[in-house]
Amino acid sequence: MRDVARVAGVSQAAVSYAYNQPHKLSAARRAHIFQVAASLGYAGPNPAGRNLRTGQVGALGLMITDSLRYAFDDPATSQLLKGISEIGELAEVTLSLLPCPLESSRVTEGSGVLVRGAVDGFLAYAMPEGHPGMRTVLSRNLPLVVIDGPNPGDLPRVGIHDREAAQQATEYLLALDHRRIGFLVDRLVPDGTGGLVDAARFEMTRDHVMRERLTGYRSACQKFDVPWSTTVVVEAGGFDDELSRTAAETLLDTAPVTAIVAASDLLALAALDVAHERGLRVPEDLSVVGFDDIPSAKAAGLTTIRQPLVDKGREAAQLLLDIIGGATGRDVTLPTELVVRSTTGPAPKAVIAEQFSQATLNSPPPLERPRPSCLPPEHEE
Structure with a gap:
């Protein structure tokens, strides 16, 4: 910069302004400085030199448990990335995607991308409980914000009330007289396992969001006196279309449900596809509710819980x-909303009648009521 300033006949500060604060110079002065710099082979300030001076690298690191492909393929994650990138562009910082799958030995050993990554702070997105990558990041003593995940050490966090939103979705169906409800969840434990979820599997849950949503589903059933043992829960084991379809097929093969509550729109859309292939009418035969309100949910007419992903x-x-x-860290809880569209309706009348009949058969005989002694005979019922 000194060489450029000497040849251009300007101050070194003017050269710095040309690259870092161009509004302080006229267009002609900037063009002159850039012309001289090009003739001398100077391409501008060295990022490494700036980093040494400021102590910052101008980058944020986003931790994800799955592959880089997942970050772009999963609609909800793509919406989240859109919001992060908008702020990054305004602040002129870059975003580094840091995949840290559990099966990676480097993550387990505390090495690899989480150690080498040159960032000023981390965003931990939906990390499973006990993920070794969290220990590695915490040991670097850099700022860390949790998104939708467990919060070790009372860290700053951004999320929603997953439990309350899930309960709202289920209560909406229960209020429509649905009692045969099936639940679809993405992944409780990142071990590649999918299928029917029993009590033991639920206790193993390491995904904070899925645990909260399942707890919300369960609370709604308890509120409406629907035994949780009569419901069916199926885990996809992952987040792609094929696993989602398999989970929906397993659910419909297992129980004659009249409604499905899915922990993501991706699962709900897969359930709609499978239902249509089997000739089920939506919502006359089967109601479906999702979660997220990704762009494709509106096109499908999907009733869902809208969360502000961007x-x-x-x-x-x-x-x-x-x-x-x-600044000091804080917690941010964003609002959700039940968006009712065309995939939900009242439970089929035949099923309601059957349930009523069954309840009558199973109910104990009515007790003989004693006559109230305070009323004369002509007023007795």
């Missing part, structure tokens, strides 16, 4: 940048 990314990125800048 806003969640924005809030998390801005919170992390604020902390890097010296």
